[in-house]
Amino acid sequence: MNQDYNLPNRLPGEKVIKVLNRHKLILFFRFFMFCALAIIPLGFFLIMMSRGYLNILNDLVYGPVIILSTSGYYLFIWLLFFFLFSDYYLDVCIITNERIIGIMQKGFFSRTISEKMMSCVQDVTSEIKGVIPTLFNYGSIFIQTAGEVERFTLFEVPEAEAVRELVIKIVEEHQSKIEENNKQDNE
């Protein structure tokens, strides 16, 4: 099923091993925030109804202002949720047998794609920090590559330790293949 993904610049013989989004809890938090924002006008409406201020909706000025601002508010939070979902869904890390590709959507007009070859990976570190990440088993993964000062960082990755072990296993397999090829070349 992983092969169905649109892998950017697929290398010959490259196979997708794992596709990672941020933990689903992050999406849940965003959905919860959307729900909380969505019920605020309903709360105001109920307060106005309980105190008998509902006649204000028939006012010449306040009525239209309330209707237009409520409509604008709901359009805004709906777009905000759509944007937050896009941000969650488009932030992807693809682990293949050849490389690690990190795709990050930052705002409406910024998109970063970075990739590291498995042969360049020197060190992989996972970090699960805090109560909620510990309970729900997600965290950050730092990948140090040769010849690069900056680390390749994946945030809020589910099962960070398992992913770290997976990357190490792929790197080791990659290195053993290179060693075998070198031996064959020498022979």
Place this chain on the structure above:
Amino acid sequence: MVISLSLLLYIYYAFVAVWLIFSLICAYHLLRFSINNFVGFFTTFIFIAVSILIIFVSNNYINQIDWSLNFSLPGGSFFNF
């Protein structure tokens, strides 16, 4: 200072126009860069459906208002030099 009620409607339309531009950009990103096409299309469909619902309900209320009326701002005499 007397202001036409329709001014509020024009401000709302301007907001909707800006909202529409950002919506299109967001939908474009999701459809263009989505790694699984079905999720991109499905989410965009849900977004458009709910947006149409919000605009339809809003329009029902907006049509009930007489936008040709005028109102005066409180303390309007301050602006009448």
